[in-house]
Amino acid sequence: MNDETYIPCPRGILSEAVMLLTLSYVSVARRPVHSKELAELAEKYRRNNARNDITGMLLYHDLRFMQVIEGPMSNIRTLFENIKSDPLHDQILKIFEDPIQNREFLNWSLGVVNGSSLGLEDQTLLNRFLEDAGAQPTTPGLAGQGSRMLRHFRNAML
Numbered sequence: 001m002n003d004e005t006y007i008p009c010p011r012g013i014l015s016e017a018v019m020l021l022t023l024s025y026v027s028v029a030r031r032p033v034h035s036k037e038l039a040e041l042a043e044k045y046r047r048n049n050a051r052n053d054i055t056g057m058l059l060y061h062d063l064r065f066m067q068v069i070e071g072p073m074s075n076i077r078t079l080f081e082n083i084k085s086d087p088l089h090d091q092i093l094k095i096f097e098d099p100i101q102n103r104e105f106l107n108w109s110l111g112v113v114n115g116s117s118l119g120l121e122d123q124t125l126l127n128r129f130l131e132d133a134g135a136q137p138t139t140p141g142l143a144g145q146g147s148r149m150l151r152h153f154r155n156a157m158l
């Protein structure tokens with residue numbers, strides 16, 4: 001090895017780079033959210049997320065929310081703290097929180113899926129997942145199921 005092939009890696013370079021995090025949860029709305037209100041809320045959330053370099057998707061069906069947010073770690077942690085104390089919902093249950101290299105929802109500051117506009121098959125799929133996750137939060141493989149669900153709805157929206 002000569003001097004040119006040796007590329008030094010400064011200590012601490014990893015901690016200086018922006019670490020991306022993906023986080024998903026399910027929750028229960030404390031009152032019904034109709035499509036017009038959901039669209040208005042999403043508009044506001046989108047503006048905030050764009051400002052904070054956050055991307056993701058929000059699903060709502062039959063009083064239940066599921067959301068995935070991805071972005072710089074500290075922005076995700078701050079947003080999740082805000083979301084947890086939002087009076088619009090409770091019974092918030094984190095499904096996963098993982099470091100990522102690449103975003104899954106790259107161009108979406110917040111994609112929104114309103115369950116009532118889905119076909120019957122997708123409504124059933126979503127309902128089953130949301131109810132099971134809420135009822136049995138410790139189910140093994142819940143995180144994997146959750147990411148598959150989110151990917152399914154992302155692909156359906158593309």
Ligand SMILES: Cc1cc2nc3c(=O)[nH]c(=O)nc-3n(C[C@H](O)[C@H](O)[C@H](O)COP(=O)(O)O)c2cc1C
Binds near residue numbers: 049067079084085
């Ligand atoms: C289900 C749910 C999802 C939310 N998602 C987001 C979001 O993606 N981005 C966001 O900024 N706020 C979101 N919020 C709202 C936050 O809880 C909080 O009200 C908001 O970040 C405060 O923004 P403001 O300081 O501009 O008023 C969500 C709230 C709920 C109930």
